[in-house]
Amino acid sequence: MSEVRRIDASEYTPPTDPRAVAEAGVDLAVDLAGMKLPNPILTASGCFAAGAEMDRFYDVTELGAIVVKSVTLEPRQGLPTPRMAETPSGMLNAIGLQNPGIDAWLTKDLPWLQSKGARVVVSIAGRSVDDFRAVARKLRGKGGIAAIEVNLSCPNVEERGMVFACSPTDSAEVITAVRRETDVPVLGKLTSDVTDIVSIARAVVDAGANGLTLINTLLGMAIDPDTGKPEIYNTYAGLSGPAIRPVALRNVHQVHTALPDVPILGCGGIRTVTDVVQFLRAGASAVSVGTATFVDPFVGQRLIKELRSWLAERGLGSARELIGTVEPWS
Amino acid sequence: MSTRRAGIVEGRRDSDGPVGSTCEVLARRREGAYWLLSLAAPAIAERARPGQFVNIAVEAPGTLLRRPFSIARVSKQGIAAGTIEVVFDAHGPGTEWLTHVDLHDVIDVIGPLGNPFPLPQRKVSCLLIGGGYGAAPLFFLADELTRKGLRVDMIIGAGSLDRIPNAIEAKRITASVTFTTEDGSYGTHGRVTDVLDEVVEKCGSGVVYACGPNPMLRAVSERCEAMDLPVQVAVEEKMGCGIGVCFTCVLPISTKNGEVTMKRACVEGPVFNGARIAWDQSRYDLGAPTPTDEDDQDAPPEPERLTDSEIWGDA
Numbered sequence: 001m002s003e004v005r006r007i008d009a010s011e012y013t014p015p016t017d018p019r020a021v022a023e024a025g026v027d028l029a030v031d032l033a034g035m036k037l038p039n040p041i042l043t044a045s046g047c048f049a050a051g052a053e054m055d056r057f058y059d060v061t062e063l064g065a066i067v068v069k070s071v072t073l074e075p076r077q078g079l080p081t082p083r084m085a086e087t088p089s090g091m092l093n094a095i096g097l098q099n100p101g102i103d104a105w106l107t108k109d110l111p112w113l114q115s116k117g118a119r120v121v122v123s124i125a126g127r128s129v130d131d132f133r134a135v136a137r138k139l140r141g142k143g144g145i146a147a148i149e150v151n152l153s154c155p156n157v158e159e160r161g162m163v164f165a166c167s168p169t170d171s172a173e174v175i176t177a178v179r180r181e182t183d184v185p186v187l188g189k190l191t192s193d194v195t196d197i198v199s200i201a202r203a204v205v206d207a208g209a210n211g212l213t214l215i216n217t218l219l220g221m222a223i224d225p226d227t228g229k230p231e232i233y234n235t236y237a238g239l240s241g242p243a244i245r246p247v248a249l250r251n252v253h254q255v256h257t258a259l260p261d262v263p264i265l266g267c268g269g270i271r272t273v274t275d276v277v278q279f280l281r282a283g284a285s286a287v288s289v290g291t292a293t294f295v296d297p298f299v300g301q302r303l304i305k306e307l308r309s310w311l312a313e314r315g316l317g318s319a320r321e322l323i324g325t326v327e328p329w330s
Numbered sequence: 331m332s333t334r335r336a337g338i339v340e341g342r343r344d345s346d347g348p349v350g351s352t353c354e355v356l357a358r359r360r361e362g363a364y365w366l367l368s369l370a371a372p373a374i375a376e377r378a379r380p381g382q383f384v385n386i387a388v389e390a391p392g393t394l395l396r397r398p399f400s401i402a403r404v405s406k407q408g409i410a411a412g413t414i415e416v417v418f419d420a421h422g423p424g425t426e427w428l429t430h431v432d433l434h435d436v437i438d439v440i441g442p443l444g445n446p447f448p449l450p451q452r453k454v455s456c457l458l459i460g461g462g463y464g465a466a467p468l469f470f471l472a473d474e475l476t477r478k479g480l481r482v483d484m485i486i487g488a489g490s491l492d493r494i495p496n497a498i499e500a501k502r503i504t505a506s507v508t509f510t511t512e513d514g515s516y517g518t519h520g521r522v523t524d525v526l527d528e529v530v531e532k533c534g535s536g537v538v539y540a541c542g543p544n545p546m547l548r549a550v551s552e553r554c555e556a557m558d559l560p561v562q563v564a565v566e567e568k569m570g571c572g573i574g575v576c577f578t579c580v581l582p583i584s585t586k587n588g589e590v591t592m593k594r595a596c597v598e599g600p601v602f603n604g605a606r607i608a609w610d611q612s613r614y615d616l617g618a619p620t621p622t623d624e625d626d627q628d629a630p631p632e633p634e635r636l637t638d639s640e641i642w643g644d645a
Contacts, residue, residue, distance in 0.1 A: 046576075046577075047575060047576065048575055049574060049575045049577075053573060053574035053575050053597060054573070054575065056341075056342065056345070056347040056348060056573075057340075057341050057342070057347075057348070057350070057573075058341070058342070069575075069577075077590075077591060077592050078577065078580070078592055080613065081567070081568070081578075081579075081580060081581075081612075081613060082568060082613075083577070083578045083580070084568060084570045084576065084578035086393065086394055086395050088392040089392055089394055090394060091394060091395060091570065093570065093576065093578065095576075095577045095578070098577050098580070098592060241394050242394070291394070293571065293575060294395060294396075294570050294571035294572075294573075294575070294576055295387065295394060295395060295396060295571075296350075296387075297350065297440065297571075297573055298340050298341075298350060
């Protein structure tokens with residue numbers, strides 16, 4: 001174990017950068033769609049289960065909020081394996097929304113989160129507008145829920161399996177239904193696999209979403225060259241990790257530029273403190289860390305610490321100062 | 331290569347749960363066709379139990395995810411105290427990268443992860459069945475069972491002799507060991523299931539533990555089930571996170587009420603009751619049939635069998 005070194009105050013030399021401020025004086029708090037968060041580091045849905053598994057590593061209430069794995073009305077066993085394949089600086093996954101269903105989730109997972117005092121963003125998913133509505137209704141009046149994130153990247157069985165998030169009208173319909181059922185902020189999570197994400201974003205906001213989560217995984221594929229079989233049972237799968245980060249950043253910037261007043265939760269390949277800074281600058285009010293948790297269970301805790309240092313070293317007193325600060329070349 | 335400092339431990343020190351640790355490489359050597367790494371990992375070694383695994387960060391270009399390895403052996407006391415060993419096959423960029431780490435390099439390890447093998451609650455003769463590098467973690471289990479005063483026999487099977495890790499050590503720590511190779515280069519020509527019945531009878535085995543490729547675990551589980559022998563297997567499944575959050579490494583498991591649910595090998599396993607795995611709903615085939623399906627002519631007297639609850643207690 002490392003030895004403890006006592007620092008004598010008389011030996012202390014102040015930091016050399018004249019801009020630097022004390023870390024303790026840095027304010028990490030942000031407001032995300034009406035949620036007051038102590039810091040802008042959240043988890044990404046489907047990458048943190050419902051928190052208990054990760055609490056073995058550190059106190060998960062340190063996080064700005066926990067975005068839990070999507071919950072559906074009915075329990076789902078998910079897809080057969082293989083469900084995952086590693087790709088250059090990323091991974092493909094097709095899990096099939098395996099989850100215990102909202103009733104079991106409310107009796108087991110939510111009480112655990114409540115007992116810890118975590119801020120919880122519940123990601124909900126469904127096959128139809130009615131599914132989303134029913135899940136949102138079951139969440140009504142339950143304590144400890146800071147917001148609902150609507151996972152719009154689900155196939156809509158009523159529209160021949162087309163993903164909700166690919167259609168402005170289908171997305172808006174879901175958001176309207178959820179909005180009517182709940183008092184907490186509603187975030188719409190969008191996919192980048194569309195021609196014009198701004199038009200979808202606008203439809204979702206007009207339907208009553210308080211903010212947007214940008215972006216979900218990108219659809220991809222990998223084939224085993226020897227067997228000729230897709231590497232994932234489902235053939236197509238969601239690409240995540242650092243490989244998609246520039247695409248996610250572009251989407252955040254695009255939507256923030258078009259809709260500057262809409263709060264954005266940035267998501268896609270975030271792993272380091274400079275990734276966080278880029279997303280805040282592009283216009284995100286907070287970020288979700290997903291795949292990086294698979295590689296480093298401590299990443300969320302570490303990013304909070306590193307963001308504080310990063311800001312202090314540059315003399316920035318608040319994380320909020322960074323939001324939407326992309327400097328033009330000309 | 332790596333500039334990180336060894337011995338940094340992250341995580342909850344006050345629990346016996348997993349921690350993150352930077353570990354110095356103490357040894358890297360060939361073990362037949364496989365590789366063995368010995369790592370200085372005191373915080374992991376003191377927590378580790380047989381059947382658990384570690385998740386190692388690899389730095390091969392373009393790779394992202396950690397690689398899971400069963401803990402093959404642990405030294406808790408003596409000159410090598412605080413070390414763990416893993417034995418692996420280099421079959422991709424990540425494991426290939428690990429064969430190139432140098433002595434005194436520092437690598438990033440998380441563990442111990444997963445549930446260990448349950449130990450018998452009563453005196454019973456234990457048969458440990460390993461396939462290829464899957465035999466390695468059974469040495470750790472054998473040590474633990476022997477310490478409890480239990481008889482340990484082993485069957486180790488592989489494609490060929492160079493894929494049997496440490497045959498001499500296997501002989502040293504067991505009451506008996508039977509080797510099988512598919513090419514006949516060592517021991518019995520065939521597979522572990524070809525000698526299973528005979529070994530069980532000869533050794534009076536009352537419980538079976540197995541670790542190896544999933545098709546082998548399926549064959550062993552189904553044979554044990556037919557013989558009413560309690561069987562615990564440590565599965566090998568492709569993992570994303572190894573810590574229970576990505577839902578990649580699932581297997582269909584029958585619950586007590588007969589339902590089949592998908593369980594995560596990383597946190598609900600990797601050790602499962604082999605009879606509870608719904609193998610017919612998994613993607614693991616038995617492979618080509620083995621030639622030993624003869625009818626039992628002179629059926630031996632019914633051996634005494636223990637139930638799961640008698641052996642493991644109420645789990």
